[in-house]
Amino acid sequence: MEKTSTDAFPSTTNSSEKQETVCIFGTGDFGRSLALKMLQCDYSIVFGSRNPQKSSLLPNGAEVLSYSEAAQKSDIIIIAVHREHYEFLKELTEVLKGKILVDISNNLKINQYPESNAEYLVQLVPGAHVVKAFNTISAWALQSGALDANRQVFVCGNDSKAKQRVMDIVRTLGLIPLDQGSLMAAKEIENYPLQLFPMWKFPFYLSAILCVFFFFYCVIRDIIYPYVNGKKDGTFRLAISIPNRIFPIAALTLLALVYLPGVTAAILQLYRGTKYRRFPDWLDHWLLCRKQLGLAALGFAFLHVLYTLVIPIRYYVRWTLKNRTITQATAKTEDPFSTSTAWLNDSYIALGILGFFLFVLLGITSLPSVSNMVNWREFRFVQSKLGYLTLILCTAHTMVYGGKRFLSPSSLRWYLPSAYVIALIIPCTVLVIKCILMLPCIDKTLTRIRQGWERNSKPTSNGQHLKQSSIYLDSPL
Numbered sequence: 001m002e003k004t005s006t007d008a009f010p011s012t013t014n015s016s017e018k019q020e021t022v023c024i025f026g027t028g029d030f031g032r033s034l035a036l037k038m039l040q041c042d043y044s045i046v047f048g049s050r051n052p053q054k055s056s057l058l059p060n061g062a063e064v065l066s067y068s069e070a071a072q073k074s075d076i077i078i079i080a081v082h083r084e085h086y087e088f089l090k091e092l093t094e095v096l097k098g099k100i101l102v103d104i105s106n107n108l109k110i111n112q113y114p115e116s117n118a119e120y121l122v123q124l125v126p127g128a129h130v131v132k133a134f135n136t137i138s139a140w141a142l143q144s145g146a147l148d149a150n151r152q153v154f155v156c157g158n159d160s161k162a163k164q165r166v167m168d169i170v171r172t173l174g175l176i177p178l179d180q181g182s183l184m185a186a187k188e189i190e191n192y193p194l195q196l197f198p199m200w201k202f203p204f205y206l207s208a209i210l211c212v213f214f215f216f217y218c219v220i221r222d223i224i225y226p227y228v229n230g231k232k233d234g235t236f237r238l239a240i241s242i243p244n245r246i247f248p249i250a251a252l253t254l255l256a257l258v259y260l261p262g263v264t265a266a267i268l269q270l271y272r273g274t275k276y277r278r279f280p281d282w283l284d285h286w287l288l289c290r291k292q293l294g295l296a297a298l299g300f301a302f303l304h305v306l307y308t309l310v311i312p313i314r315y316y317v318r319w320t321l322k323n324r325t326i327t328q329a330t331a332k333t334e335d336p337f338s339t340s341t342a343w344l345n346d347s348y349i350a351l352g353i354l355g356f357f358l359f360v361l362l363g364i365t366s367l368p369s370v371s372n373m374v375n376w377r378e379f380r381f382v383q384s385k386l387g388y389l390t391l392i393l394c395t396a397h398t399m400v401y402g403g404k405r406f407l408s409p410s411s412l413r414w415y416l417p418s419a420y421v422i423a424l425i426i427p428c429t430v431l432v433i434k435c436i437l438m439l440p441c442i443d444k445t446l447t448r449i450r451q452g453w454e455r456n457s458k459p460t461s462n463g464q465h466l467k468q469s470s471i472y473l474d475s476p477l
């Protein structure tokens with residue numbers, strides 16, 4: 001049974017304001033930062049150190065003793081020492097018995113050791129109550145205080161009282177404790193700070209593949225083809241024209257890929273006739289990184305808009321306009337005004353602007369400060385309904401931009417269609433499937449499945465369901 005600070009160490013709580021005494025092992029960067037923060041919050045701090053006399057730069061008001069002396073001063077001990085040096089704790093097993101040991105350590109690599117550092121600490125000091133905390137907060141963040149965005153502290157431990165006391169300290173320091181359960185979660189918590197944007201990997205590689213593919217595609221169509229066929233040097237297109245094809249195409253494709261897993265999942269659920277079977281891993285992961293895919297798409301759309309804004313000031317564009325005017329003036333001819341062209345041109349730009357506006361709205365609602373302000377239904381309305389509207393507008397923008405040239409054989413170069421024609425394949429596929437899924441008969445079945453209804457299921461003795469092979473859409477509607 002733990003002793004509480006008040007009954008075990010009455011001298012440390014000398015006024016109702018004063019917090020308890022906490023011991024910190026290790027006078028390194030993290031130990032010092034944590035001590036400073038805790039002293040500011042009225043805790044008494046006792047450091048445990050290998051060389052109490054030699055310790056320097058310690059915050060005013062903290063006491064420094066040897067490890068075993070310091071351990072006796074408090075029943076909460078924060079181990080601000082690297083895991084590699086934990087061995088010395090073995091000798092302190094007696095004095096650490098029944099105490100709360102807070103493991104704050106991180107490793108250099110993911111899964112560096114077979115067991116988590118916190119579980120290793122339990123093995124070294126079996127009589128103590130080990131709690132994992134603070135490892136996701138940096139020494140620097142502790143010092144920069146509440147201004148820093150990262151205020152969440154993941155806490156886990158097998159002894160709930162010990163965990164509660166550590167969470168109280170976290171709260172008193174102005175940080176937000178998040179209970180992650182037992183020490184089994186320690187390994188995951190230790191891996192958090194070592195992950196490099198895990199959810200961004202797939203969107204990043206996908207964006208890179210799309211950009212590289214469309215870069216070569218556009219170089220072949222817009223630079224090599226004119227050179228081979230007319231000896232025209234179009235290399236200047238590498239600076240603006242080609243990026244302004246690649247970026248909007250990447251934006252449109254990624255946006256469509258945000259909504260493709262949703263319809264794929266729906267098809268799978270319809271096919272299986274149940275929602276109680278796990279999606280394959282690739283689909284699961286894809287569903288989970290839709291936000292990142294969407295934000296990457298928004299980034300590319302931004303670039304497209306910026307590149308589009310500079311079109312009128314480009315030398316090539318001004319030269320072409322001027323030349324055409326002079327040619328017409330000399331030949332005493334003029335282009336007749338085409339209302340249909342004006343309509344097409346204005347329409348595709350208007351569709352682009354509206355699409356971009358909704359795109360930005362999606363981006364804004366994904367900010368935690370905004371999404372916290374809306375309820376689930378409102379968030380879904382924006383993300384799902386307005387998201388599809390964004391996809392429709394952006395697809396229409398690209399189709400109308402293609403206009404009369406769209407799919408015309410004269411726009412083929414070496415049998416290659418314009419890049420935007422290829423870019424339209426995925427968005428159009430997603431929109432067509434979505435329309436089919438919205439047909440009342442299919443939508444009804446899907447809704448029932450998502451509410452827990454199962455097709456072709458027979459309850460077994462243990463309450464599980466036996467699934468029979470079923471053919472998509474053979475269900476009673």
Ligand SMILES: Cc1cc2nc3c(=O)[nH]c(=O)nc-3n(C[C@H](O)[C@H](O)[C@H](O)COP(=O)(O)OP(=O)(O)OC[C@H]3O[C@@H](n4cnc5c(N)ncnc54)[C@H](O)[C@@H]3O)c2cc1C
Nearest residue numbers: 258259262290291294295298359362363366383384387450
């Ligand atoms: C700029 C931008 C920012 C984005 N930010 C975010 C973000 O912050 N967070 C985020 O999650 N996504 C974000 N996304 C991705 C995307 O908008 C959302 O994931 C969106 O909800 C996907 O909609 P969906 O209709 O395809 O998906 P789904 O969520 O798969 O929904 C399909 C339909 O099925 C229903 N449904 C799904 N699963 C179940 C179930 N288990 N039981 C019952 N009904 C179910 C839903 O109600 C819905 O009607 C962002 C996208 C972009 C472009």
Ligand SMILES: NC(=O)C1=CN([C@@H]2O[C@H](COP(=O)(O)OP(=O)(O)OC[C@H]3O[C@@H](n4cnc5c(N)ncnc54)[C@H](OP(=O)(O)O)[C@@H]3O)[C@@H](O)[C@H]2O)C=CC1
Nearest residue numbers: 026027028029030031049050080081082085105106138139
């Ligand atoms: N720095 C940071 O931002 C963060 C650090 N952490 C974790 O906090 C722990 C401490 O990190 P940090 O303060 O940066 O590290 P430091 O190297 O600055 O300090 C470690 C301290 O451990 C003590 N120690 C005990 N035994 C040994 C030994 N055999 N060899 C060397 N030192 C020993 C020393 O204190 P003394 O000389 O007084 O005995 C030393 O000052 C680590 O586990 C780290 O993963 C977690 C999150 C962030």
Ligand code: HEM
Nearest residue numbers: 245248249251252301305308352353355356394398419420
């Ligand atoms: C303010 C908003 C927007 C404006 C003003 C705009 C304008 C334009 C213009 C002028 C072009 C023709 C470029 C050229 O001639 O080289 C174009 C092409 C294109 N736009 Fe937009 N756009 C906008 C938003 C978007 C958005 C949000 C998307 C998609 C997510 C998008 C996708 C495309 C695509 C795919 C092309 C064809 C690229 C090509 O192959 O040349 N646009 N847009």
Ligand SMILES: [Fe+3]
Nearest residue numbers: 001002003098
């Ligand atoms: Fe106990």
